[in-house]
């Protein structure tokens with residue numbers, strides 16, 4: 001580092017004063033001289049402060065606090081070196097795991113003396129750098145007062161339950177194993193807090209779903225204990241101990257959870273055996289790079305009780321969730337960062353495979369705060385794991401397929417139902433949802449995706465040829481519109497094409513909704529049965545019901561009956577608004593009831609999913625910001641249309 005002349009002079013004077021201090025400390029009683037000496041040093045450094053802002057000064061003050069504590073018990077303790085009998089001393093930022101039998105208690109102590117040495121050291125190195133120059137003598141005096149009065153630092157205690165006694169029979173009881181309890185005391189009268197101790201001298205906090213967070217100002221030694229309740233041998237295997245991980249830190253909780261905010265996890269779509277979940281953008285600008293995927297996902301069948309009682313515990317989920325990252329790096333959940341959407345921002349996606357059909361699942365994400373971007377990591381939490389609330393999703397039904405007859409035995413296999421999840425298309429890069437499929441003709445999503453990809457590519461290429469004949473690059477007077485250009489038209493066409501040519505599919509058994517349109521109802525299901533006769537009598541003659549939107553789908557795929565999530569109406573309005581009139585696009589208007597209702601759906605902010613658009617997912621209805629912008633856009637588009 002190059003030093004400016006001013007800085008060199010400063011450095012020289014700093015070294016000189018340090019030398020004087022060291023000599024002084026060496027010659028005289030160190031502990032008592034120390035406090036007096038530091039208060040004097042600033043006068044030799046009057047010039048230095050202008051380089052440093054107030055935050056640094058504050059930090060300096062914080063660091064000083066322990067050595068200014070007029071608390072001599074600390075001093076005594078270091079002489080006696082005594083730890084409360086039976087209590088385990090804990091080090092900062094080094095998580096410790098331990099087994100704990102039901103009915104037992106393990107006590108810990110965090111000694112304030114264990115940080116004073118370290119803080120004094122920090123102070124020695126930091127006071128040279130962080131002293132403010134514009135301290136007038138008066139200000140210095142108040143600063144001394146502040147130093148003496150500032151409450152000491154905060155100790156953050158966090159514990160996660162990793163194991164708990166197992167149920168004897170999952171069906172026998174819905175009772176969850178009882179939670180551990182954290183007892184905390186700062187009283188020298190109660191150095192072994194726990195059940196049965198004087199309640200006036202201790203705090204008892206029962207764990208919440210396998211996690212507890214506790215912060216306390218570090219004025220004196222902190223005694224705490226973790227206590228396991230007795231458990232009923234009738235319901236639980238009492239031979240299995242509890243196991244937990246405990247950590248103390250001055251920088252924030254090592255383990256924490258967030259039950260308040262909406263987790264950054266959204267269900268995109270599922271088929272009978274897989275699901276795609278995604279976060280929203282992790283960055284706000286396309287240039288920002290996310291170094292590595294910050295979230296971990298855990299998935300649990302909602303009927304499986306294995307993670308009950310430890311849903312907020314990272315180590316508990318890591319050990320017990322049905323789908324979790326495995327030791328060997330494998331998982332049924334593959335995750336990756338993806339750039340996409342209108343703004344080309346980074347999101348993290350989770351593709352979960354090997355799921356059971358027609359099953360409700362919970363997805364829980366945990367954030368490694370040291371891997372995430374932005375302010376979060378600098379704030380109170382000191383680079384630990386945050387566990388969020390669960391997000392629900394479900395899989396679609398599967399089909400029972402008859403694959404052959406062996407003597408008297410009919411061979412059947414369970415296969416994905418009518419709807420198969422596809423992703424990784426080349427034209428419709430945002431298309432990642434279940435589409436009409438046929439497990440016999442297209443046994444896997446890759447083959448089916450290739451069909452839809454080829455088909456949309458053909459339509460896209462044709463459109464591109466037509467667009468090249470319209471005057472895009474012409475001077476403004478000859479352009480078809482002053483506000484829209486060919487790029488707008490291309491984007492609008494792609495959004496529309498991908499939503500219309502690749503139907504978003506729901507199983508035929510899904511309850512009817514405004515935005516769901518029955519398709520192909522005269523065809524047999526893969527198991528050979530037909531749609532209810534009453535439905536076929538009523539709608540069987542209507543083309544919107546008895547075929548797919550595109551004949552190619554019925555001819556090449558033969559999907560059987562399904563329901564289509566209709567594309568959002570604004571995709572069509574946006575298309576005719578953005579492309580030259582000469583291209584001849586038209587949209588059915590909402591008042592021409594028939595064609596409209598079977599072709600498009602109006603976005604509905606009160607539903608998680610109310611129509612299909614590129615990037616559609618089950619967004620909680622409260623998160624209406626996107627939906628609101630649709631609504632205003634629709635209003636802007638529809639009015640001129642109606643007038644025109």
Ligand SMILES: *[C@@H]1O[C@H](CO)[C@@H](O)[C@H](O)[C@H]1NC(C)=O
Nearest residue numbers: 154213214215216252253380
């Ligand atoms: C510290 O604990 C108090 C309650 O005891 C809580 O209100 C506060 O939010 C906690 N602080 C942090 C940073 O968690």
Ligand SMILES: *[C@@H]1O[C@H](CO)[C@@H](O)[C@H](O)[C@H]1NC(C)=O
Nearest residue numbers: 280281282283284285343345
């Ligand atoms: C996501 O993008 C929006 C709009 O660009 C932005 O306001 C928001 O801050 C972004 N989220 C994050 C986590 O960067």
Ligand SMILES: *[C@@H]1O[C@H](CO)[C@@H](O)[C@H](O)[C@H]1NC(C)=O
Nearest residue numbers: 300301322323354355356359
């Ligand atoms: C699927 O169901 C089987 C049998 O009920 C069960 O053993 C398995 O754990 C389930 N898997 C998932 C991921 O739900």
Ligand SMILES: *[C@@H]1O[C@H](CO)[C@@H](O)[C@H](O)[C@H]1NC(C)=O
Nearest residue numbers: 334336351423424425426446
């Ligand atoms: C996506 O498709 C490309 C080729 O088009 C292929 O190389 C890549 O492996 C595919 N990705 C996934 C996740 O299937």
Ligand SMILES: *[C@@H]1O[C@H](CO)[C@@H](O)[C@H](O)[C@H]1NC(C)=O
Nearest residue numbers: 441442443444445446447448
């Ligand atoms: C998908 O099915 C095609 C045949 O349609 C087959 O050639 C291919 O190997 C299958 N891919 C996988 C991953 O099973």
Ligand SMILES: *[C@@H]1O[C@H](CO)[C@@H](O)[C@H](O)[C@H]1NC(C)=O
Nearest residue numbers: 398399400509525527528529
């Ligand atoms: C055949 O499949 C349809 C649609 O999945 C289902 O509703 C029906 O119950 C099945 N019938 C039989 C006999 O399995």
